[in-house]
Amino acid sequence: MLGKISFDQVVNACSQNGLRFTSSRQEIMSVLINSSKPKSAYQILEKIQKNSPSAKPATVYRGLDFLCKHGFAHRIESNNAYVACASSSNCDSAQFLICESCDKTFEFHSHKFSNEISDHAKKENFTITHKMLEIKGICRECR
Numbered sequence: 395m396l397g398k399i400s401f402d403q404v405v406n407a408c409s410q411n412g413l414r415f416t417s418s419r420q421e422i423m424s425v426l427i428n429s430s431k432p433k434s435a436y437q438i439l440e441k442i443q444k445n446s447p448s449a450k451p452a453t454v455y456r457g458l459d460f461l462c463k464h465g466f467a468h469r470i471e472s473n474n475a476y477v478a479c480a481s482s483s484n485c486d487s488a489q490f491l492i493c494e495s496c497d498k499t500f501e502f503h504s505h506k507f508s509n510e511i512s513d514h515a516k517k518e519n520f521t522i523t524h525k526m527l528e529i530k531g532i533c534r535e536c537r
Contacts, residue, residue: 398427398478404466413464421446422457423478426467431497432475470499472528477501487525495536 404423408415415423425433425441433441435454442449458476461467467476468488479488480501487508491500508525515522 398480399466401427418453419457419460422454423461423466426476426478432470432473432477432499434475489527491529491531493533493536494530495532498533
């Protein structure tokens with residue numbers, strides 16, 4: 395993985411774009427930034443409830459929707475889990491290598507690959523609403 399977006403980068407992006415970075419969104423983002431692997435919404439809720447016992451699943455899902463919508467986090471659809479974005483910009487298209495053994499996830503951004511998909515979609519008169527590629531395999535540590 396290239397690294398992760400920092401908490402300060404999220405705070406600054408929200409401030410610059412007039413987005414509300416509420417305390418529950420901050421807690422969710424902190425869990426994602428401090429996690430070495432993708433987390434499900436319920437795993438995030440479990441972590442948050444240690445400091446905020448009244449936290450509810452709906453709050454976590456709303457927070458995750460916000461974070462994903464604004465490119466601060468990604469949903470790994472095949473695992474129904476979430477990760478902090480590895481970049482502070484250009485997160486509209488991401489590719490992931492996902493270890494089937496340990497769930498470690500490596501995010502990368504191939505503009506060449508993304509552009510090729512966009513070009514092909516344009517030829518087919520196909521409107522892309524979401525670009526994400528998940529590739530499953532076995533990581534170096536699990537081999």
